[in-house]
Amino acid sequence: MKLEICANSYQSASNAEKAGAHRIELCAELAVGGITPSYGLLKKVMHDLTIPVHVLIRPRSGDFTYSDVEFQIMKENILICKELGVTGIVSGVLKLDNTIDIERTKELVTLSKPMNFTFHRAFDWVANPLKEIKELEKIGVNRILTSGQENSAEIGIHNLIEFNKTTSKITIMPGGGINQKNITLFQKNGFNEVHLSATIQTKTIEKPFVSMNSSKHFDETNLAFSDVQKIKNCLAIISNET
Numbered sequence: 194m195k196l197e198i199c200a201n202s203y204q205s206a207s208n209a210e211k212a213g214a215h216r217i218e219l220c221a222e223l224a225v226g227g228i229t230p231s232y233g234l235l236k237k238v239m240h241d242l243t244i245p246v247h248v249l250i251r252p253r254s255g256d257f258t259y260s261d262v263e264f265q266i267m268k269e270n271i272l273i274c275k276e277l278g279v280t281g282i283v284s285g286v287l288k289l290d291n292t293i294d295i296e297r298t299k300e301l302v303t304l305s306k307p308m309n310f311t312f313h314r315a316f317d318w319v320a321n322p323l324k325e326i327k328e329l330e331k332i333g334v335n336r337i338l339t340s341g342q343e344n345s346a347e348i349g350i351h352n353l354i355e356f357n358k359t360t361s362k363i364t365i366m367p368g369g370g371i372n373q374k375n376i377t378l379f380q381k382n383g384f385n386e387v388h389l390s391a392t393i394q395t396k397t398i399e400k401p402f403v404s405m406n407s408s409k410h411f412d413e414t415n416l417a418f419s420d421v422q423k424i425k426n427c428l429a430i431i432s433n434e435t
Contacts, residue, residue, distance in 0.1 A: 218283055
């Protein structure tokens with residue numbers, strides 16, 4: 194069974210290689226489920242390490258329904274990954290009703306070739322997963338990363354087994370809450386790959402007087418963006434004061 198490590202930094206990627214992991218999924222900001230890593234991080238990892246690298250292509254946190262501009266950014270990042278010799282892309286697009294946007298996802302799959310393509314955990318939001326697996330087969334997706342539509346892959350094991358029975362063309366890769374205590378559950382049930390972060394928490398500083406975290410941004414049901422009118426209001430205020 195292959196072990197893919199979700200690496201959120203250069204240190205995580207390097208540690209995965211040193212430990213003998215089979216592959217990494219390089220991303221940033223695990224607190225929001227991961228977003229696309231910076232160009233600098235990607236370039237450094239590809240230069241220094243030899244471990245196969247899959248890269249998360251997700252332009253922001255929140256939902257998986259993207260504007261035309263966001264979709265263009267995703268495609269530009271895929272082209273950068275291709276230039277740098279990345280092994281695989283991890284991405285996907287949903288419609289507003291949380292069905293898979295097959296047309297856009299197919300465009301990403303086609304653009305990614307010859308790299309591998311993993312449809313990420315947006316899959317855990319779809320209402321009819323067995324039907325969607327067949328749709329993803331048709332467009333050439335290689336792998337689906339999923340927790341079995343539960344808060345952890347261990348809880349979702351029965352769904353994961355059902356997904357695995359549904360397809361012989363796509364690798365079902367369990368991910369979400371997998372650790373040294375439960376990893377054998379997936380091996381015993383015939384899964385060929387698993388995904389985990391193997392994260393430890395290390396305190397680097399004392400609690401700061403002013404926190405940089407904002408709880409209002411940690412809600413995937415909301416989409417945060419800078420508002421034109423609020424910006425204009427602030428500009429008007431400062432203009433009147435000068």
